[in-house]
Amino acid sequence: MESFFNRFRNTVARFMYGRYGIDQLGWATLVAEVVLTFVAGFVRLRAVYMVLRLLSTALTVLLLYRMFSRDMVKRRAENAWFLRWWTPLRTGFRDARYRRADKAHKYVKCACGTWCRVPRNVGKVELMCPKCGAKKIVKTG
Ligand SMILES: [Zn+2]
Numbered sequence: 589m590e591s592f593f594n595r596f597r598n599t600v601a602r603f604m605y606g607r608y609g610i611d612q613l614g615w616a617t618l619v620a621e622v623v624l625t626f627v628a629g630f631v632r633l634r635a636v637y638m639v640l641r642l643l644s645t646a647l648t649v650l651l652l653y654r655m656f657s658r659d660m661v662k663r664r665a666e667n668a669w670f671l672r673w674w675t676p677l678r679t680g681f682r683d684a685r686y687r688r689a690d691k692a693h694k695y696v697k698c699a700c701g702t703w704c705r706v707p708r709n710v711g712k713v714e715l716m717c718p719k720c721g722a723k724k725i726v727k728t729g
Contacts, residue, residue, distance in 0.1 A: 590661065590720060597643065601634070604656075606658055607655065608654060608657045608660060609655055610637045610651075611663070612667055613652070613654070613666055613671075614637075614651055614655060615675070616670065617651040617654075620644075621648055621651065624641075624643055624644035624647065625640075625644045677690060682723070688699065692708060693705045693706060693707055693708060694708050694726070694728050696715060696726050698722055699720075699722060700719055700722065702717055702719040704717055704719065706726055708728050708729075710728050711727075711729070712726070712727055712728070713726055713728055
């Protein structure tokens with residue numbers, strides 16, 4: 589048995605040699621595919637179901653194509669493109685979760701997009717944005 593698994597592993601390794609494999613975009617594709625398949629299971633409308641299944645199949649094909657691809661340069665460029673919008677999005681989610689969990693402060697978004705933190709329950713305070721210097725009266729109650 590041991591030799592069978594070794595042979596199998598070697599075959600897979602040989603097949604994957606020089607091929608791209610999986611990256612962050614690949615994992616995202618996989619997750620999206622699983623979510624689409626899951627959602628499709630709850631859809632009653634046949635047309636919508638077909639569209640969801642078609643999309644998830646397309647994602648599977650895309651995932652396999654990228655994994656077995658030998659064009660490292662192109663695949664890395666695609667992954668870099670994906671990370672350019674995914675990384676700020678993930679940071680945004682993480683920060684939003686942190687702000688929700690922080691009950692001691694109120695978070696106010698400035699016109700420049702910076703999040704400013706003020707303590708809660710200290711009445712009305714004048715807030716100055718640390719980034720652009722804009723002032724704003726904030727009720728902290
Ligand atoms: Zn500002």
